[in-house]
Amino acid sequence: MxxxxxxxxxxxxxxxxxxxxxxxxxxxxxxxxxxxxxxxxxxxxxxxxxxxxxxxxxxxxxxxxxxxxxxxxxxxxxxxxxxxxxxxxxxxxxxxxxxxxxxxxxxxxxxxxxxxxxxxxxxxxxxxxxxxxxxxxxxxxxxxxxxxxxxxxxxxxxxxxxxxxxxxxxxxxxxxxxxxxxxxxxxxxxxxxxxxxxxxxxxxxxxxxxxxxxxxxxxxxxxxxxxxxxxxxYPTISTDMLDSLSAGGQGVNAGAGEGWKGTAKRQYWQLFARLYRMVGSTIDVVMTNSSWTQTHIQSLWGPSRKRHSPNTDSDIDVVFPPVAVEELESAVDVSETTENKRGPYLLYIAQFRPEKNHQLILEAFADLLSSNNGFPSFPNETPKLVLVGSVRDSDDKTRVYNLRLLAHELKIKEHVEFICDATWPQVLGWLRRASIGVNGMWNEHFGIGVVEYQAAGLISVVNNSGGPKLDIVVNIDGEPTGFHASTVSEYSKAFARSLSLSPAETHAMRARARKSALRFxxxxxxxxxxxxxxxxxxxxxxxxxxx
The missing domain is CATH 3.40.50 (Rossmann fold)
Incomplete structure (x- = not known):
């Protein structure tokens, strides 16, 4: 009783x-x-x-x-x-x-x-x-x-x-x-x-x-x-992040899921994902910047939003970020006559943050210089890597300092230029002069800089993941607008291939890249x-x- x-x-x-x-x-x-x-x-x-x-x-x-x-x-x-x-x-x-x-x-x-x-x-x-x-x-x-x-x-x-x-x-x-x-x-x-x-x-x-x-x-x-x-x-947490904890994963937490600490981290992330799913259900209007982000947000937030309102799942919409495509079209001429104004310059526009993986690009560029004796289209010039990005705080300043040290250790210091907090005219200047646009981040959510490359007619070499792969550097009229890479070797080979295209191939790819950019x-x-x-x-x- x-x-x-x-x-x-x-x-x-x-x-x-x-x-x-x-x-x-x-x-x-x-x-x-x-x-x-x-x-x-x-x-x-x-x-x-x-x-x-x-x-x-x-x-x-x-x-x-x-x-x-x-x-x-x-x-x-x-x-x-x-x-x-x-x-x-x-x-x-x-x-x-x-x-x-x-x-x-x-x-x-x-x-x-x-x-x-x-x-x-x-x-x-x-x-x-x-x-x-x-x-x-x-x-x-x-x-x-x-x-x-x-x-x-x-x-x-x-x-x-x-x-x-x-x-x-x-x-x-x-x-x-x-x-x-x-x-x-x-x-x-x-x-x-x-x-x-x-x-x-x-x-x-x-x-x-x-x-x-x-x-x-x-x-x-x-x-x-x-x-x-x-x-x-970018989703605060995603299934890709959870997968990256496993051995062989990618990103800043690659392989961090091993051992008891790794198991605890994985469980913590899974619990956080549930909490993240709950807060996502309360938002009235959700926009994502790419197909990659949309897929992850739909996976995380979609089911809980659906329970609260049957019509909300379809409201997770892709709104591509704004890029100055129209201005770049008028400011940067892409034609056979302007090709001689471009040099063997590789341009990387990205904030100096860890996930942008500048180290990978520096190492790939060093491999390019050590494994190639020159390129027919640029017989008297050595390729140059130009890193353009904003510096937010003292951590970013330290990061730039360490990247400069790395360039020195790789013996490419004379062929690498850092431009911090560039103005728009400076960015335009390099978009006119460069031949290749670079992106090194794994699972970049979108990649505004990559669209700027395309609008300016640059041949893009981007990470084989995220928005640059799924939304931006895609085939146009059945032909490529750039190249994808993941490792130092793949990036180096893609750089070499981009610099080795014939004048006709180069101009055709630049034209396709510019056409691709009109979507953004x-x-x-x-x-x-x-x-x-x-x-x-x-x-x-x-x-x-x-x-």
């Missing part, structure tokens, strides 16, 4: 907990959200007043800015207006605040180009909306950031409706802060960082453009009425971005009307 009563009591308590605990947690989250809204209300009012003041001050520039872009953006704006839910103006004059969660907005990489192109498209579609970027770049002000955006990416933004809120807790998402359990630590750190952002301002739409899915889950927990969107460059234009990105952004705006309008 007593045991049966205890069992019945325990069962009842479990049932009650399962029924009421989610509701209790939900009420708690919304209570915290209500407090955060009230606490940031004054800052919101001050921000909107500042926007209004700056708009009046820039009234003459507004006309010039819009006039300069009217021809280019007319089709996009017209397309967007016709895709609103009621096929009319519905949200055309929406004046909400869009919060972009991008703590490293001044880094200058491909992910940042996506951010600024997204803001530009949003400004064109909703001129009175305010775009707020949550950043940890305390060392630069708004004017300096926008100037760098113009210099690095040639993207001109309208300053009055772009504002920055500075976070004081960015160190919590640095890998150096979490020497152990890094994936979990950085994800928990993103919760701290997101809470920091919400204490500054609660936006009307919240979008993560760096990969902090946990921040979006926290937003959903606090503010169910705030639609969330994710532009995923700024316009194409803007059209798809606006389509998904419209869904978020419509959701915000609907939820606001319910409250």
């Amino acid at each position: 007593g045991a049966s009563f205890l069992l019945l009591s325990f069962t009842a308590s479990v049932v009650v907990s399962c029924i009421f605990l989610p509701k209790i947690l939900s009420s708690l989250g919304e209570s915290v959200g209500y407090y955060l809204r009230r606490a940031s209300r004054t800052r919101r009012e001050l921000l909107l007043a500042r926007v209004s003041s700056e708009q009046r001050s820039y009234s003459s520039e507004i006309h010039e800015t819009r006039s300069a872009g009217d021809d280019e953006w007319e089709e996009i704006e017209g397309y967007a207006a016709g895709t609103s839910t009621n096929r009319g103006k519905a949200d055309q004059d929406w004046k909400g605040i869009v919060g972009f969660f991008h703590p490293f907005c001044n880094a200058g990489g491909g992910g940042e180009r996506v951010l600024w192109a997204a803001i530009r498209a949003t400004q064109k579609r909703w001129p009175d909306a305010v775009c707020v970027v949550y950043t940890g770049d305390h060392d630069v002000d708004k004017a300096a950031i926008l100037e760098r955006v113009k210099d690095r990416f040639n993207i001109q933004l309208y300053p009055p409706t772009v504002h920055f809120l500075y976070l004081s807790t960015r160190h919590y998402v640095l890998s150096s802060t979490w020497p152990h359990f890094t994936l979990l630590g950085q994800s928990l750190g993103s919760l701290i960082l997101a809470y920091d952002a919400f204490t500054l301002l609660v936006p009307d739409v919240f979008i993560d453009t760096m990969g902090y899915a946990f921040a979006l889950a926290l937003s959903h927990f606090f503010f169910p009425s705030v639609p969330t969107g994710a532009y995923v460059h 234009t700024d316009r194409g990105f803007a059209e798809k971005w606006i389509r998904h952004m419209e869904r978020l705006v419509q959701l915000q309008i609907e939820k606001a009307s319910e409250t």
Whole structure:
């Protein structure tokens, strides 16, 4: 009798907990959200007043800015207006605040180009909306950031409706802060960082453009009425990462799954993958930057999103990153007459991060120089490797220093050039002069630099994985646009093959590469971005009307 009563009591308590605990947690989250809204209300009012003041001050520039872009953006704006839910103006004059969660907005990489192109498209579609970027770049002000955006990416933004809120807790998402359990630590750190952002301002739409899915889950927990969107460059964890732990795997964790420590690491990653799957189910709109990323995100998030809403699985859409293809077409001539302006230069555009695998490319280049006596198309020139990339912090500076040492040890120092934090004109200069574009990262999620190579007519030699293999360096008209490689030997042979093509073969491949790049234009990105952004705006309008 007593045991049966205890069992019945325990069962009842479990049932009650399962029924009421989610509701209790939900009420708690919304209570915290209500407090955060009230606490940031004054800052919101001050921000909107500042926007209004700056708009009046820039009234003459507004006309010039819009006039300069009217021809280019007319089709996009017209397309967007016709895709609103009621096929009319519905949200055309929406004046909400869009919060972009991008703590490293001044880094200058491909992910940042996506951010600024997204803001530009949003400004064109909703001129009175305010775009707020949550950043940890305390060392630069708004004017300096926008100037760098113009210099690095040639993207001109309208300053009055772009504002920055500075976070004081960015160190919590640095890998150096979490020497152990890094994936979990950085994800928990993103919760701290997101809470920091919400204490500054609660936006009307919240979008993560760096990969902090946990921040979006926290937003959903606090503010169910705030639609969330994710532009995923790379899954925080993937089946490929789990597979890499095995002997013979690739990447920075190759073979790390051996022994008891490896087994523990594998179990930890599997548990983290389940947690990552849970947070992915809370996001309203999901965009991925490539087919490779889409496949992994669908595998991780698709089933849980499907359970919450039967129609959400198909919403994980590929939105290729914006690349300055149109500008490169006009700025870089690709023809037989300009071939003599190119030299045997191998160009690698990539941030100086470990996963970019600059060491592999240096070793392959050293092998190229040691195993070849010259190339008929460049009889009097020795190949040169040019490494172009942004340097974010002291770790990157140390990495560049070590790469310089490696070039010295490989006895190729005189044939390698490092260009840190290059301006767009510098990048253009090398795209005009180089013959080969290089990518060394295993499972690169997309590869904006590779598209830039193609648009400039370079012959690409890329890693035989990820986006560069699946989406970019593919056959056009049944013929190759470049080469794939994985090992030092394969890269060296691909470099040699690229430099040994006949003039006719070289020109034909450059033409195919440029044709391939037309799939990744700024316009194409803007059209798809606006389509998904419209869904978020419509959701915000609907939820606001319910409250």
